[in-house]
Amino acid sequence: MSRSLNVRQPRPREIRQLLEFVEEPLESATQRRAQAILLHHEGMNATEIAATLQVHVNTIYTDLHAFDADGIRAVSQSRAPGVPAQLTGGQTAELCRIADQSPQEFGLCYGRWSLSKLRTYLIRQGIVNKISRKHLWRVLKKGGYASGGSSGS
Numbered sequence: 001m002s003r004s005l006n007v008r009q010p011r012p013r014e015i016r017q018l019l020e021f022v023e024e025p026l027e028s029a030t031q032r033r034a035q036a037i038l039l040h041h042e043g044m045n046a047t048e049i050a051a052t053l054q055v056h057v058n059t060i061y062t063d064l065h066a067f068d069a070d071g072i073r074a075v076s077q078s079r080a081p082g083v084p085a086q087l088t089g090g091q092t093a094e095l096c097r098i099a100d101q102s103p104q105e106f107g108l109c110y111g112r113w114s115l116s117k118l119r120t121y122l123i124r125q126g127i128v129n130k131i132s133r134k135h136l137w138r139v140l141k142k143g144g145y146a147s148g149g150s151s152g153s
Contacts, residue, residue, distance in 0.1 A: 005061070007068040010041055014072050021075055033063045033075045040064055087128065087139065094127050095136075096143040 010018060021034035032053055039049045046064065050057040066074035087095070099118055103110050110117065115133040122128050122136075131139075 005040075005046055005064060007040065007064045010037055010067070010072075015041065017072050018075065029078065030076050032059075033067070036060050036063045037067050037075065086135075087131070091128055092139060092143070095122060095139060096145055098122070098127070099140055099143075099145050 015038070018034040018038050022031055022038065032055065035053060036049050039052060040046075044052070046057050046060045050060045053060070063074075066077075070077070098106070098121070099113060103113055103117065103121070106121070108117075108121070113121075115136055119131055119133055119136050122131065
C-alpha cells in the first residue's frame with residue numbers, strides 16, 4: 001500500500017524540461033528523476049512508479065519530495081549515495097596492519113585481538129576517533145582479515 005503523497009504537479013514549462021531530460025543522453029539518475037515526476041503527473045502513485053522504473057519506492061518518494069521542494073533543479077542535482085566514508089585509506093591500511101600482528105608486539109598482554117580490544121587500541125592510539133565493532137568487523141572482512149564469525153569480547 002502506497003503512503004499518501006502530497007507533491008505539487010509540474011508546470012507546463014517544467015513538463016517540457018522534464019521531457020528534454022528524458023530524451024537526452026544524461027546521467028541515469030537524472031533521467032529516472034524526470035521520469036518519476038512525469039509518471040506522477042500522469043496519475044501513477046509512488047509504488048507504481050517504483051515498479052515501472054525498477055527502483056525502491058523510497059527512492060521515488062525522495063525524488064518527488066525533492067522536486068516539490070526545489071523544483072526542476074532537483075532533477076539534475078547529483079546526490080552522493082550513502083553516508084560519506086569515515087575512514088581514510090591510510091587509516092584502513094594501518095588498522096589492517098595492526099590487526100595482522102599479535103597484540104603482544106604492541107606490548108599488550110593478550111595473545112590475539114578481539115574486536116573490542118582492537119577497537120579500544122585503535123582509539124587510544126589515535127588511529128581512529130571512533131569506530132563501532134560492527135564497522136571494524138566489516139573493514140577487516142573486506143581486507144581479508146576477518147573470518148566467519150565476529151568476536152564480541
